Amino acid sequence: MSQTTAPFHTPADLAEALRLLAAHPEAVPVAGGTDLMVAVNYRLTRPAAMLDLTRLAELREWTDEGDAIRIGSGVPYARITAELATVLPGLAAAARTVGSPQIRNRGTLGGNLATASPAGDGHPPLLATGADIEIASARGTRTVPVEAFFTGPKRSVLQPGELITAVTVPKAAGPQQFLKVGTRNAMVIAVCSLAVALDLDARRLGTGIGSAGPTPLTAPDANLIELPWGRTGLFNDALAEEFGRRVAAAARPIDDVRGTAAYRRHALAVCAARALRRVWTAAHGGSGR
Template sequence: MEFMSPSTWQEALAAKAEHPDAVPIMGGTDVMVELNFDKRRPPALLDLSRVPELAEWGQDGAHLRLGAGVPYTTIIERLGSHAPALAQASRTVASPQIRNRGSVGGNLGGASPAGDAHPPLLATDAIIELASVRGVRHVPAREFYLGLRRTARQDDELIAAVLLPEPAGPQHFSKIGTRNAMVIAVTSFSLALDATNRRIGTGIGSAAPTPVRATEAEEFLAAEFDWDNGTAPSEAAVRRFGELVASAARPIDDVRGSADYRKHALSVMARRTLAWSVTDYRKESKRCA
């Protein structure tokens, strides 16, 4: 197995162009497990841990630009107000040691439907920045996931960053597992309210071959929600929202949970995150009044 360790972004892109089958690695929290258990034996590893740009974050126009290698710990400690749902999801990722190494870029690269970062990226209309020697392109998170562990990233491209819109309303994340962290999600859900455009965003994890949105649920809640006053929707509307979220899932039975349980859990999490969001929305409305 060949091992490459570029020290600049341009060197990394050149190495990926020359070795398109090389597997990028930075925190190594997923790749090293696969190697240790002999589940994967790539011809080459591309170590990106010495590329400084990947660990940077900051404002980029209307978006927060989050380098693909920014660890979960940084997101939790410093970016909670900029990316509330993503910060909540980051708190549920594995152990403190893994959170110190793992990153959203790694989650995107592995493209596991159970990845904790995916639902918030879908719910908030995040954009994935992909780069190669051919140039840079931006892919909406909602177009990034193509199939089971398949994404829009081309073989010669690297994930450079994630662009996160400024929050325009409450954002929440919920995860079902045997405990809050140190566990792969049985299923997960994220909800984002955009008060500026009066839109709803959703993201579902670990309940389909890819992370998915609940588009019918988004449209239903956007029409039902009291954007002017933040009054809680009727019990019937809340129940219907949960049903629509569950119906968007395509889960399977596996060792972590049954398909029926996943659908039930998604309905509960949808109602729960909506209740949290309504409370936050009303608090913010009172502060602005």
Template sequence: MTIARPTDLPSALDALTTMPGARPLAGGTDLQVEVNLGHRQPDAIVALRRIGELQGIGTTADVLDLGALTTYAQVEADLGDAAPGLAMAARTVGSPQIRNAGTIGGNLGTASPAGDTLPWLLAMDATVRLVGPRGTRDLGVAELVTGPKRTAMAADELITRVLVPRVDGPQHVAKVGPRTAMAIAIASVAVIVDTTSRRVRVGLGSVGPTPIRPTAAEAMIDDAMDWAALHAPHDAITRFGDLCAAAASPISDHRSTADYRRHAVGVIAARTLERCLQR
């Protein structure tokens, strides 16, 4: 196996161009598992850890700017106030060792339907910045993730930054699995009650080939909400959960049945909204 260890972004892009089929490697928490299981045998790796342009967290009044190499541990430590929902999601990812290695860019690039940060990033209308030999382009999460472990990235492009609009209001995430942490989600939800725009933003994970935005549920609860009191009637919250379940398109596999996934995502969507409103 050939391994390139670039120290800047142009060198990394050159390596991807000159080594066709090379796989970018950030934390390695997904790729290394696939290599160990024999599912992937890359001939070349481009290690990204030393590239400064992919690191760092910036915050302004309007935007949260995450370097692609931002780890879950950094999110936990630094973004509890600026992005509480993302910090909640990060806390449930694997063990402390995994959280110290795994990255936001890697979670997006892997594009697993069960990616823990993807529902929150989708609900927040995050923008993913890609850089390649042809220049820079920005994609929304829904545009980037095209299927299970498939993205719209070209082979010679890298995720460099993730730009997230900052919103006011409570937010919460939840997932169902064999245990809360160190487990792949059977179903997951992110709910953000955006008090400035008077919108409820929702992302669903592990219940479709890509993260899902349940737009009918969002529109219904937006209309039902008493925004002055930050309150929604119980029957509206129940209906919200039902509409989230209806938006799901899960599969049955060794971890769960499709019926259970659909039921579970509706239940935790309603509970997650209730938790936001209780805050």
């Protein structure tokens, strides 16, 4: 029995891509294909059509916007790690943990967001720093704060005919950390993950939690913990452990094949205390206390 091949659209630029997507809203955009093609190979999905984004030069560059970096949705993880580690250390650290070198050369931050998996490695650093997602369609462009982007497990605010074109991430204003717990050190889906960003100018703390809820999460109560800004001698283990408790309390984990809800909460508490000690130590010249 013969099988019909789904149409594969190959636009030359962003304008053509948006026109094609408006005419064929059922088409699934594909850049690196590191998530989509796995699902296709396992027959978990069968797109009615695909829209190839690999020729769109507009999506494959990043630009310095002054106080932020605008990253095209087609920029692969390998370039984020190699080119942006100084200005976006948390995101670069997360990008470094994604899959294998081959996956990092193909996989993109835009694809990670479009998949909207609660376990996506790129999501916690974006939440911790307050990134914005740029979304385009034939109707125009809109910007969505990352904390409003995710609506459920593998669901987002993206509408038919829309395409993620860029992510704007504030430059680091202090030390950042990304910690990931998994069954091994590489090529693993996170049991849980955590990003912490310290903003020394605004005296603000940011958090992002992955793989411990129906969507990637922040820990608002943990963000408000009273740090001894400018008084390093008052930072102690009790403060770090309280931060860990607040992060764990913000999680909404479940039991699954990768870990139990109780283990995820415990691991997040440990990671959060460790991450806060590290960013505070880095900010104060090696003195964690």
